[in-house]
Amino acid sequence: xxxxxxxxxLSTRDVRLWYGQKEALHGIxxxxxxxxxxxxxxxxxxxxxxxxxxxxxxxxxxxxxTVTGSFNFNGTDIYAPTTDTVDLRKQIGMVFQQPNPFPFSxxxxxxxxxxxxxxxxxxxxxxxxxxxxxQASVWDEVxxxxxxxxxxxxxxxxxxxxxxxxxxxxxxxxxxDEPTSALDPISSRNIEETLLKLREDYAMIIVTHSMSQxxxxxxxxxxxxxxxxxxxxxxxxxxxxxxxxxxQDYVSGRFG
Amino acid sequence: MKAKTADKIATGFIYAISGIVxxxxxxMLSFILVRGVPHLSWHFLTSPxxxxxxxxxxxxxxxxxxxxxxxxMVISFPIALGAAIYLNExxxxxxxxxxxxxxxxxLSSLPSVVVGLFGFLLFVVQFKLGFSILSGAIALTLFNLPxxxxxxxxxxxxxxxxxxxxxxxxxxxxxxxxxxxxLPAAVPSIVTGVVxxxxxxxxxxxALIYTAGQxxxxxxxxxxxxxxxxxxxxxMRPAETLAVxxxxxxxxxxxxxxxxxxxxxxAVLIIVVLLFNFSxxxxxxxxxxxxxxx
Numbered sequence: 001x002x003x004x005x006x007x008x009x010l011s012t013r014d015v016r017l018w019y020g021q022k023e024a025l026h027g028i029x030x031x032x033x034x035x036x037x038x039x040x041x042x043x044x045x046x047x048x049x050x051x052x053x054x055x056x057x058x059x060x061x062x063x064x065x066t067v068t069g070s071f072n073f074n075g076t077d078i079y080a081p082t083t084d085t086v087d088l089r090k091q092i093g094m095v096f097q098q099p100n101p102f103p104f105s106x107x108x109x110x111x112x113x114x115x116x117x118x119x120x121x122x123x124x125x126x127x128x129x130x131x132x133x134x135q136a137s138v139w140d141e142v143x144x145x146x147x148x149x150x151x152x153x154x155x156x157x158x159x160x161x162x163x164x165x166x167x168x169x170x171x172x173x174x175x176x177d178e179p180t181s182a183l184d185p186i187s188s189r190n191i192e193e194t195l196l197k198l199r200e201d202y203a204m205i206i207v208t209h210s211m212s213q214x215x216x217x218x219x220x221x222x223x224x225x226x227x228x229x230x231x232x233x234x235x236x237x238x239x240x241x242x243x244x245x246x247x248q249d250y251v252s253g254r255f256g
Numbered sequence: 257m258k259a260k261t262a263d264k265i266a267t268g269f270i271y272a273i274s275g276i277v278x279x280x281x282x283x284m285l286s287f288i289l290v291r292g293v294p295h296l297s298w299h300f301l302t303s304p305x306x307x308x309x310x311x312x313x314x315x316x317x318x319x320x321x322x323x324x325x326x327x328x329m330v331i332s333f334p335i336a337l338g339a340a341i342y343l344n345e346x347x348x349x350x351x352x353x354x355x356x357x358x359x360x361x362x363l364s365s366l367p368s369v370v371v372g373l374f375g376f377l378l379f380v381v382q383f384k385l386g387f388s389i390l391s392g393a394i395a396l397t398l399f400n401l402p403x404x405x406x407x408x409x410x411x412x413x414x415x416x417x418x419x420x421x422x423x424x425x426x427x428x429x430x431x432x433x434x435x436x437x438x439l440p441a442a443v444p445s446i447v448t449g450v451v452x453x454x455x456x457x458x459x460x461x462x463a464l465i466y467t468a469g470q471x472x473x474x475x476x477x478x479x480x481x482x483x484x485x486x487x488x489x490x491x492m493r494p495a496e497t498l499a500v501x502x503x504x505x506x507x508x509x510x511x512x513x514x515x516x517x518x519x520x521x522x523a524v525l526i527i528v529v530l531l532f533n534f535s536x537x538x539x540x541x542x543x544x545x546x547x548x549x550x
């Protein structure tokens with residue numbers, strides 16, 4: 001909660017993004033500390049997911065999207081022409097709204113990235129599987145079924161395996177795009193507990209529709225509205241004592 | 257009440273139509289099988305055809321059909337796979353890809369006899385390949401390529417974009433995502449498509465009449481050196497296939513048991529095609545289970 005003492009892992013300035021001719025982000029300045037959870041909240045269409053996906057250049061996959069502004073990640077420029085997006089995404093992992101395990105076994109899912117990096121040593125792979133699944137709090141449920149298909153798991157388990165798959169790559173920053181919105185309340189609860197445990201070791205940015213989720217798990221909260229960043233502060237300040245009228249209206253449920 | 261009656265009439269009508277389609281198919285199949293199956297024997301399936309006397313078989317033609325099929329598949333599958341990967345995973349929507357797609361569509365609607373004549377003029381005459389298995393295999397490739405490309409492209413398109421995003425978010429390049437995520441996930445449905453198209457290629461006659469030829473010289477099944485003229489593997493020899501054989505003996509066959517041979521050969525053809533169709537789905541499901549360990 002004391003982010004003043006911590007280092008900044010990612011600093012963005014004047015982030016603007018266009019879908020074709022339409023400007024969807026109007027100059028966002030946001031910094032993220034190297035530990036803890038920052039929640040991005042705001043109504044649908046406020047630009048929070050668009051902003052999140054700009055951070056690991058997922059918009060590169062789409063046609064007609066233009067991004068400008070400065071993105072300083074651990075001293076490197078994310079959008080520099082020399083940046084290797086493949087390397088970048090190994091450092092900035094992403095978890096999506098829908099659990100998206102590959103149609104392979106749980107084991108193969110978790111070590112997928114390591115295997116492609118050329119890791120062959122079975123001991124290292126085994127260790128990575130156990131560590132990542134434990135970090136994602138799903139080890140106890142799947143440890144006897146590691147070689148069964150990940151598609152046979154429940155949605156919540158699939159989502160935690162997806163998280164483990166990202167953690168196995170040892171990223172510095174974790175982007176979570178509404179990771180619980182497709183899950184039932186109990187699975188959501190499990191994911192939240194997982195994230196709270198990971199908060200000690202990882203920097204995380206989570207987009208969420210649920211204000212109660214933001215208030216439960218995040219250290220800092222940023223409120224987006226119509227492509228603008230309205231306010232960012234420690235979560236309790238945003239919810240108890242916001243500085244801006246729009247924030248006040250949104251967190252008190254008067255719109256959105 | 258009125259809407260309900262209309263619904264009932266429409267439903268009944270649709271059922272009747274699909275029933276008629278199924279019935280026609282069933283009647284055709286049973287007609288061919290009932291006529292042909294009694295003539296089938298090990299001798300019929302393995303011995304060479306006889307032009308003037310009774311008692312000939314379709315052994316050489318059957319072998320030719322499979323050999324041509326395999327060669328055609330070996331040539332067309334890599335091309336179709338590459339084209340499908342390009343179209344589904346890489347191609348942007350622009351003028352060029354629109355032309356490629358239109359070309360594939362036109363190619364797939366070409367009558368196979370036109371493909372055959374084109375193969376005759378270009379490969380048999382111009383390139384001097386003669387009436388040969390190679391000419392036939394290339395003609396079959398032209399015939400098969402558009403349909404196979406389409407079917408593989410559809411298989412790839414069925415893999416949800418979530419998987420592509422998951423791949424790139426893990427730091428996989430686009431090619432790595434295709435190779436390690438998309439293709440393994442699509443293998444079962446690709447295999448199903450390949451086997452189904454194999455069934456179609458197996459029964460093709462018109463594209464082969466002027467390319468692989470209408471004669472089946474006796475083969476020496478003890479000689480597997482592909483450079484010998486009597487070797488079954490020689491790709492430069494003329495090779496009448498089963499489907500072409502059926503067409504030929506029905507139009508100019510003079511052996512006394514021509515009807516029996518024709519009926520038996522038709523039954524063999526139909527049975528093989530049916531086997532392809534039934535095994536396609538089974539094989540696909542088996543592969544999916546194996547690959548995804550589910």
